Every structure is written in structure tokens, then in C-alpha cells.
Amino acid sequence: MKIIVSVKRVIDYNVKVRVKSDNSDVDLSNVKMALNPFCEIAVEEAIRLKEAGIASEIVVVSIGPNAVQEQLRTAMALGADRAIHIETDSQPEPLNVAKLLAKVMEVEAPELVILGKQSIDSDNNQVGQMLAALTRRPQGTFASKVTVEGGDVLVTREVDGGLRTLSLTLPAIVTTDLRLNEPRYAKLPDIMKAKRKPLEVKTPADFGVEFKQHISQLKVETPAQRQAGIKLDSVDALIDKLKNEAKVI
Amino acid sequence: MDTLLDFIEKVVGAKNILRGEDVRARPADWITKEPCLALALVRPANAEQLSQVMALCYEADQPVVTHGGLTGLVRGAVAASNELVISLERMTEIESVDPVGGTLTVQAGVPLQIVQEAAEQIGMQFALDLGARGSCTIGGNIATNAGGIRVIRYGMMRDQVLGLEVVLADGSVVSSMNNMLKNNAGYDLKHMFIGSEGTLGIVTRAVLKLQPQQSASQTALVACDSFESLVGLLQHMRQTLGGELGAFEVMWRSYYALLTKESGRHNAPLDTDAPFYVLIEGLGNDQAETAQRFEQAITLAFEKELLSDAVVANSDTQSDRLWAIREDIEGLSELIAPRFVFDISLPIISMDTYVNELEASVREIWPDAKVVVFGHLGDGNLHVSISTGDSNEETRIKIESLVYKPLKEIGGSISAEHGIGLKKKDHLSISRNPGEIALMMRLKEAMDPKGLLNRGKVLPNKN
Amino acid sequence: MSILLIAEHDNSTLNPATLSAVTAASQLGGDISILVAGSGCQSVADEAAQVMGISKVLLADNACYEKGLAENLSVLIVELAADYNHIIAAASSTIKDTMPRVAALLDVGQLSEIVAVESADTFKRPIYAGNAIATVQSLDTVKVITVRASAFEKAKAEGGNANTEVVDVVFDIGGSRFVSEELVKSGRPELTAASTVISGGRGLGSAENFSLLEKVADKLGAAVGASRAAVDAGFVSNDLQVGQTGKIVAPELYIAVGISGAIQHLAGMKESKVIVAINKDGEAPIFQVADYGLVGDLFEVLPELETKL
Numbered sequence A: 001m002k003i004i005v006s007v008k009r010v011i012d013y014n015v016k017v018r019v020k021s022d023n024s025d026v027d028l029s030n031v032k033m034a035l036n037p038f039c040e041i042a043v044e045e046a047i048r049l050k051e052a053g054i055a056s057e058i059v060v061v062s063i064g065p066n067a068v069q070e071q072l073r074t075a076m077a078l079g080a081d082r083a084i085h086i087e088t089d090s091q092p093e094p095l096n097v098a099k100l101l102a103k104v105m106e107v108e109a110p111e112l113v114i115l116g117k118q119s120i121d122s123d124n125n126q127v128g129q130m131l132a133a134l135t136r137r138p139q140g141t142f143a144s145k146v147t148v149e150g151g152d153v154l155v156t157r158e159v160d161g162g163l164r165t166l167s168l169t170l171p172a173i174v175t176t177d178l179r180l181n182e183p184r185y186a187k188l189p190d191i192m193k194a195k196r197k198p199l200e201v202k203t204p205a206d207f208g209v210e211f212k213q214h215i216s217q218l219k220v221e222t223p224a225q226r227q228a229g230i231k232l233d234s235v236d237a238l239i240d241k242l243k244n245e246a247k248v249i
Numbered sequence B: 001m002d003t004l005l006d007f008i009e010k011v012v013g014a015k016n017i018l019r020g021e022d023v024r025a026r027p028a029d030w031i032t033k034e035p036c037l038a039l040a041l042v043r044p045a046n047a048e049q050l051s052q053v054m055a056l057c058y059e060a061d062q063p064v065v066t067h068g069g070l071t072g073l074v075r076g077a078v079a080a081s082n083e084l085v086i087s088l089e090r091m092t093e094i095e096s097v098d099p100v101g102g103t104l105t106v107q108a109g110v111p112l113q114i115v116q117e118a119a120e121q122i123g124m125q126f127a128l129d130l131g132a133r134g135s136c137t138i139g140g141n142i143a144t145n146a147g148g149i150r151v152i153r154y155g156m157m158r159d160q161v162l163g164l165e166v167v168l169a170d171g172s173v174v175s176s177m178n179n180m181l182k183n184n185a186g187y188d189l190k191h192m193f194i195g196s197e198g199t200l201g202i203v204t205r206a207v208l209k210l211q212p213q214q215s216a217s218q219t220a221l222v223a224c225d226s227f228e229s230l231v232g233l234l235q236h237m238r239q240t241l242g243g244e245l246g247a248f249e250v251m252w253r254s255y256y257a258l259l260t261k262e263s264g265r266h267n268a269p270l271d272t273d274a275p276f277y278v279l280i281e282g283l284g285n286d287q288a289e290t291a292q293r294f295e296q297a298i299t300l301a302f303e304k305e306l307l308s309d310a311v312v313a314n315s316d317t318q319s320d321r322l323w324a325i326r327e328d329i330e331g332l333s334e335l336i337a338p339r340f341v342f343d344i345s346l347p348i349i350s351m352d353t354y355v356n357e358l359e360a361s362v363r364e365i366w367p368d369a370k371v372v373v374f375g376h377l378g379d380g381n382l383h384v385s386i387s388t389g390d391s392n393e394e395t396r397i398k399i400e401s402l403v404y405k406p407l408k409e410i411g412g413s414i415s416a417e418h419g420i421g422l423k424k425k426d427h428l429s430i431s432r433n434p435g436e437i438a439l440m441m442r443l444k445e446a447m448d449p450k451g452l453l454n455r456g457k458v459l460p461n462k463n
Numbered sequence C: 001m002s003i004l005l006i007a008e009h010d011n012s013t014l015n016p017a018t019l020s021a022v023t024a025a026s027q028l029g030g031d032i033s034i035l036v037a038g039s040g041c042q043s044v045a046d047e048a049a050q051v052m053g054i055s056k057v058l059l060a061d062n063a064c065y066e067k068g069l070a071e072n073l074s075v076l077i078v079e080l081a082a083d084y085n086h087i088i089a090a091a092s093s094t095i096k097d098t099m100p101r102v103a104a105l106l107d108v109g110q111l112s113e114i115v116a117v118e119s120a121d122t123f124k125r126p127i128y129a130g131n132a133i134a135t136v137q138s139l140d141t142v143k144v145i146t147v148r149a150s151a152f153e154k155a156k157a158e159g160g161n162a163n164t165e166v167v168d169v170v171f172d173i174g175g176s177r178f179v180s181e182e183l184v185k186s187g188r189p190e191l192t193a194a195s196t197v198i199s200g201g202r203g204l205g206s207a208e209n210f211s212l213l214e215k216v217a218d219k220l221g222a223a224v225g226a227s228r229a230a231v232d233a234g235f236v237s238n239d240l241q242v243g244q245t246g247k248i249v250a251p252e253l254y255i256a257v258g259i260s261g262a263i264q265h266l267a268g269m270k271e272s273k274v275i276v277a278i279n280k281d282g283e284a285p286i287f288q289v290a291d292y293g294l295v296g297d298l299f300e301v302l303p304e305l306e307t308k309l
């Protein structure tokens, strides 16, 4: 079975973002970048399926500027077999990403596509679902457990209030949630080997996809700061504030 | 007695002098969590109040014990029932920030982590760092001349302090708030207080030196097959990374395996069969360059067979997880309680033999004993924990002698960075000669003739 | 202008998050139709008809919609979409699963988890885990929107009187099959998932005294947490520890009782939306991060809270 994993290069989870002074966007100059944590989990899950003898090949795909090759190499150091870099300097919207991935699916014909449920920069939570819709394939989003059984994949999903398990006919699209697994570390010998694994560079045009703008970002601001707290003199005053001012009870 | 406390109350206000249950409800020691027995706990707002409090104590011959964050590991903050605790918990202000000169002026009760964050705010860094960062205070760091995980790059607390303000035993305030990098006008008094563990004066303010921020960091955990390759690796990393080598923290197998596979507290990023593991950190400014240089240095070490396996963190989250193994002192204390803890210095080349012989000699008496070792290798500093299953006095004395005796022969120290406190005072003579100890006692006599400050700690009792 | 709002429900009652979405929808301007898709969900439709601001209820009652499978639900919504300018719903897990499919099938972008409506095509939404707020404008003719429910007041659940129209198109797409479900039992919620957390510290004094806290927790439907000192002292088990070396929580409401507010504790709860501190020491550092502080003896405050809540 062939698995495609799409990965995104994003600001490191631990870095506190700063908004640019002209409010055009957040400032990403010289900040640490990493694999999107959910994508890292997706890569890990694919590798586990390969180690279990279920998957035979893992192809990682990333869309973005040249620098995303760093994350593709990381994914290959972790265990992916080869990589496809679709080069673009723009930051494509989820629908455009999904359209490109749909084309990659046409070419590669994978049985399973695993993606992170959302990227921690734009927090959209859309690409996997859009890809499934465009390719008319079933989807298992927010997965906390993935089991392949014959021609089906069983996906346990994290839903409001609990867990729900679906059975999907392959090929299918799965998006990962945090509890699915704990990603491994890249071992030095594998980092060295990953440098020699195949990495193909393509452009959106190679796939016949033209980006279309659906949403325009007008402004980015720092969220409102926490107001200085107040001291109250009675339980009644506290309950009143919680009910009527903070509206949390 | 009550009259003294009443006078003190007038100085600090009723809610800032705690007595009875409120004192007992506080712990006196990070490890034992025993209750604080002091007759009262006073929390002054500033040096002026503390000065008045100390003047009153001086008159009444009232001994005091200073409390910072209570993370000290040598029982230095333990107070007897006739002692008064001075807690700096209200003195937490960051008074001024000088981004140009690269200094911070703070009150001594401010937690280390707050200072680190304040430095980051202006694009700089405060270079002292240790696992207790969220609790320990600048005053406590100064009093113990704390070391930590960045000594290899930036030195100890002593190297981060430019100036001090101290309240002496009689209540006089000595301000030595120098903020110049260079100042050779007479004795540099601050050094007398740094590392004196609260026996010469109570530190109330400090001018701290900041370092340029190194915003890019890379972390790897590596395994070494032998002590020779471990030492070779240290030299190699120093040579290839130079000033970019930010940490070189070694875990003996005994530590690494215990905290990972054996206890399940952490996932094991590398198999647990190598004798040594090292957490290496590379620091720099440019993300891409730092990553590349670091990876190259590690790769080269691998090719030279200085390390047998390695993982490189590919995000700060992974890096934090690697550090969590090394910093899980909580886990260590839970897993091998009760334990005896040692913080020793010795020449790097003697370490392997020392640890092996220590293990052998301990096992000779207690065949099932656990000897767990980790430390700041680059600084020649090891932390050794020994657990025999009991914690009685007799065992303690035997173990201490097994640990300390060989140190004297190889010229090591019984305290690398934690200090002497109450815990190690009987062994001071192993690491300091009679001339040194005599001078220390003369200094104490001159500064605190009534012996009010941290009485009975660090130095031998006057006879 | 007309708006299609998708109801969130469990086939028997309307989920209150839907009411927040109604408020967001009413700020867009236009008639709001609400789609109740499910199985045996007439009662939900009845409830929806009562909601203030709804002009029409669309009821699609069929076994294929019972479990809210995104494949089926998205095609149903797309089928209805032609009549509307906006398709909107609260960002529940079902909606997060479904809406992007709707957007893709309509070849439009989606605006995820908006927290404010600026105009009919411009919205605010958090990015970078809420560390920045983006103002975004939709350039599509149909706008597909999910709403962060906590950011909008709930519309009145009663007072409306909408007609119900039955939608009897059935889309059973296949490919995806419901297998099983494991819902968290009611009772005290899990610490990291709870919307209210009440934590006790060393000030509680004993394991028995924690029951004072638990009683308040039950009144609030809150999870119980603890400081490390309380764990170390053996008052509660260590899986309740909040902080740097314990659980990280970020509930809507965090109540710290008898906790001094050490940095390591704050590391585990300072992202909470509203923080309340109850401590007898007015100087305790916890008051520096608290939105509401109550200086007092917890042994008096907790029982009083329990009776008055």
C-alpha cells in the first residue's frame, strides 16, 4: 500500500509570535521553523504502518518555497521514502492546496493520504476535508487511532464529548489529532541517509493548477491583553462578577 | 520575645509577619518538605525595612535565616525554633532595565525565570539557567553561587553579577550597586557575598549582567560507547562549535535508563544500552546557519566514532522533551527514594575510574544499592545519587565517607555548585585547607560577630 | 440576503452552541433558515423553530444523516446552498468535519472559527493559536463560515415561531460507515478538556478537605485540579497536578483555591480565560494573574460558594 503524507513548514510551536508593527502579518523573520506538529504525527503514523508491514511506500509532499525541503528531508530522515516539493513563493489557501494534492493523488494513486488536521499558523482545519471532497473519497478526520483492515481503514475520531469510530473504504483521507501518536526523533544515521533519498521538485503549473484567491487577509492584530484583575470582598460579589461580567457560569 | 516581634510587626505590618500555623504550613526544604519550625517569618518590602528588622534583631541577639525560593539542596534554609526567618518573597521587583549597557537591576527575591523573561523582552538573555528556574531567586542564586546548565558557555552566577546591595547583621546597608563592567577601585566586595550562603549578609538587590540573545538553538541527544569517546566528543564539540556550545550534559546509563525504559517516565529516544548519554546544545543567531553547523559538528563526530548514535530534535517541542529527561530531578527523587545526593567536582579524566570504584565500594556493602550519576561534564561536575533503601544516620555516614574520601586524593570538591549549608559542613576540610578555613572564620567573625546570620551553617562551630 | 445555518444536535436536543451561531448569523443581516439534518430529530426541529431570529426550519430526517457523516451531510448542504449567500454553523466537531467539504464542492474558501462579524463579508478570526487576530474578507459569492461559539452570546432559545419545511432528499454516499461511539460519561469532566477547573493547593490542608472543593466542582460541572504541593502532601493523586510538570489546562474559568501561584503552577493554567483566586494571604502571587481575587479563608468561602451557586 502506498501512503501520501502532506506536510507543512510552520513556525515552531514554542515560538511566541509577534505581530508586525504595520499590522500586515506576523513577523516570521529569523524565527525557528519546524514541521507542523500535526503533520509530524501524520508522518509518524505512516511510518508505523510501514513498520507494521501494511504500507510499502511513503511519499511526502510539501507546497511552499525552497525552504520546505528542510522539512521534507526531516520527514525522510524519520522514515518517508521519497519527497515531492511543489514550489511556490505564495502561501496557498487551503482550497488551492487541496486541488494540488488531488492532482498528486491522480498521479501517485495512493491508498491512503494522511494529513495533519490543521496547521498551527493559520489554524484553518480544512485541507484534508477539501481534498476528500474534491477526490470524492471518504474521510476520517481528527484521528486518534488508525487501523487498516483489508480494504478498509478503521479510524477512531476525537469528537465533542468522546470518540467515534468509522470504517472507510480505501483509498481514504485521514487527518491526525494530537493523541494519535508521539512522533519519534530523527536519528543521525537516518538524517545522513535522507540526504540521498529522492526529492522531486515540481511547480503548480506541472499539475495544471492555477491558484485562485478566495480570502484576503486585511489586517493582523495582537489580541486584547488581559485586564488587570480586581479584588472582591464577598462570595456574592464574586458570583455576580462570574455570572454577569465574565459570563462563565 | 514577643516584644521583639511586636517591634518587627510595626516595621513590616501585621500581615507580613507570620507566626504559628502559618509558618508551620510552609516547607523548609525542597527535598524533605519538612515544615518550617521558625518562631516567625518576616517578609520585608525592601532593604530599608529589612535594615530596621535586622537592627532590632541585632539588639535582641536574635538569629535569622534567609529564605529565597527554598530550592537549595544543602539544608541552608532550615531554621530552628528559636530562629526568625527573613523571606524575600515580597522583594520581587525588576527595578530597571538598561538595554544599552545590558544590565538589569532587581530586588533579590525575584525568581530566576522572571529575570530570564525580562531579559528576553529586550532581546537579550540572562545566562544563568537551572532546573529550579521557576522557584529559585536571584538572591538564592547569588548566595549559593549557583551553576546550572550553561556554565560551560557563560560561567557561574558569580560571572553574571555586577553589583550588590547587602544588609549586614547589624542592620547596616552596604550598597555596592556597581553597573560597570570594569571597576578596579579597591576590593571587589560583591565577591565576598557571592557564594557565602547567607552567612555574611542578606542580599537585597543586584545589578545583573545580560548577554546577547542566542535565539537559535539546536539540541541533540547522543550515545557514547566509552568514556574515552565521551571526552573526545567534548573536545570535538568545543573545537567545532566554540562559543556556540551551549550545554554538554552527561547522563550515565544508570540515570538515562532509569528515567526512560526502566520507569516509563519518559520515552527513550535512544536505546538504553550505551554507558553514556550526552545532551548537547548548540546556540547561535541565525536559524539556518546554526542548524547546519550543529548538524555538521555532530555528523563529523559520528564519522570519527566519538558517538555511537544520536537523535537531533527537529522542533523545540522535541528539544524540550529531551531536556525533560535530564531535568526530571522530581522523577529521580521519586524513583529511588530515599537517596543520598552529592554534588562533586573532580578532574574530568578521573571521573570514570572514580564512579566505577565508588559503585564497587557501595555494592560491596549494599549489593542492591543504586548509584545514579549525571552532571555537567564540561564543568567537571557530577551529581551522584545513592540509594541503599534506608536513610538512617549510620548509612549516611558510611556513604559520605565512600563518596568523599577518594575526592581528597584526586583533589576534588565536596561541593561543586550547591554549597555547604548544614549538610556538608562536617566535610569542609576535605576540600579546603586549614589556612582557608581559618580565614573564612575570621571573615565571619568580622562581619557577623554575634553569629546571627544562618548560624551554624557552612563553617565549623566556634569552640 | 439569506443565510443557511446548520444546527448542531444529538437527534434529540439542540446543542446550545447553535444559539451562538444564530447570533453571529443575525449580525450578517438577512433571513436565517436553519437546517436540522439527522434521524428521528423532529424534536430538534421543534426546538429550533422556537429560537429567536429563525425564519425557517429545514428538516432532513433520514437514517443516513443520523451520525452526521460528513460525506452525506456535505452533499445535502450543497444541494440546498443555491438559495443562500451565507452558510454558517458553530464549529463543533461535526461541522469542522463537514464544512470544508461543502466549501470545496462549491469551489469557495472557508472562514474557520470566526470570533467577530465586521460586515457581511469581513470577519475576525484567531490565528497562531489565538496569539494573533486576523481580519479576513471573503471574495466568494457564497461565504462558508464556522463560528467559535464562545465568542458570541447565545440567541434566545424561545420566542420565535418559524415554519418547518421537510427536505426529503437523501444522500447516502457510501464509503464511510459508522462503527461505534464512546461518549464520555457525564460526571466530572476530564481535566484537560473541562471548560471549568477548580484546583486546590496546600491550603486545603488534607485529603478530606478536598471534598469541600469537589462539592463546588460538582455544582459547576468543573474538573478538579491541584498544585504540586497538594499532590506531594498526598491530598490527591498526581494525575490532577496542574503545572509545568503536570497538566496544562486552558479552561474558560479556572479557580485556584489555597494556591500561592508559583511560576510552575502558572505555567499550567495562565492561558485560562478567566482566573479566580481564593487565598487568605492578600500578598500571594496568584492575585497578580487573577481576574477576580477573593482574600479570605477557604474553609468559609468554599461552603458559601457551594450553597450560593
Ligand SMILES: Cc1cc2nc3c(=O)[nH]c(=O)nc-3n(C[C@H](O)[C@H](O)[C@H](O)COP(=O)(O)OP(=O)(O)OC[C@H]3O[C@@H](n4cnc5c(N)ncnc54)[C@H](O)[C@@H]3O)c2cc1C
Binding pocket: B030, B065, B066, B067, B068, B069, B070, B071, B072, B073, B075, B076, B077, B088, B108, B129, B130, B131, B132, B135, B136, B137, B138, B139, B140, B141, B142, B143, B144, B145, B146, B147, B148, B149, B197, B198, B199, B201, B202, B203, B204, B329, B330, B417, B418, B421, B454
Ligand atoms: C530541581 C532543582 C534543580 C537544581 N539545579 C541546580 C543546578 O543545576 N545548579 C545549581 O547550582 N543549583 C541547582 N539547584 C540548587 C540551587 O542552589 C538552587 O536552586 C538556587 O540557587 C537556590 O535559590 P533559592 O532562592 O531557592 O535559595 P534558598 O533555597 O531559599 O536558599 C539557599 C541558601 O541561600 C540563602 N539565601 C537565600 N536568599 C538569600 C539572600 N537574598 N541573601 C543571602 N542569603 C540568601 C539561604 O539562607 C540558604 O542558605 C537546583 C535545585 C532544584 C530544586
Ligand SMILES: Cc1cc2nc3c(=O)[nH]c(=O)nc-3n(C[C@H](O)[C@H](O)[C@H](O)COP(=O)(O)OP(=O)(O)OC[C@H]3O[C@@H](n4cnc5c(N)ncnc54)[C@H](O)[C@@H]3O)c2cc1C
Binding pocket: B025, B026, B071, B131, B132, B134, B135, C200, C201, C202, C203, C204, C226, C227, C228, C229, C230, C241, C242, C243, C244, C245, C246, C257, C258, C259, C260, C261, C262, C263, C264, C265, C268, C278, C279, C280, C281, C284, C296, C297, C298, C299
Ligand atoms: C522543577 C519544579 C517543578 C514544579 N512543577 C510544579 C507543577 O507542575 N505544578 C505545581 O503546582 N507546582 C510545581 N512546582 C512547585 C511550585 O514551585 C510550588 O511549590 C507549588 O506550586 C506550591 O503549591 P501551593 O500553592 O499549593 O502551596 P503553597 O505555596 O504553600 O501555597 C499555599 C497557599 O494556600 C494559602 N492558604 C493556606 N491556608 C488557607 C486558607 N485556610 N484559606 C485560604 N488560603 C489558604 C496560603 O496563603 C498560600 O498562599 C514545581 C517546582 C519545581 C522546583
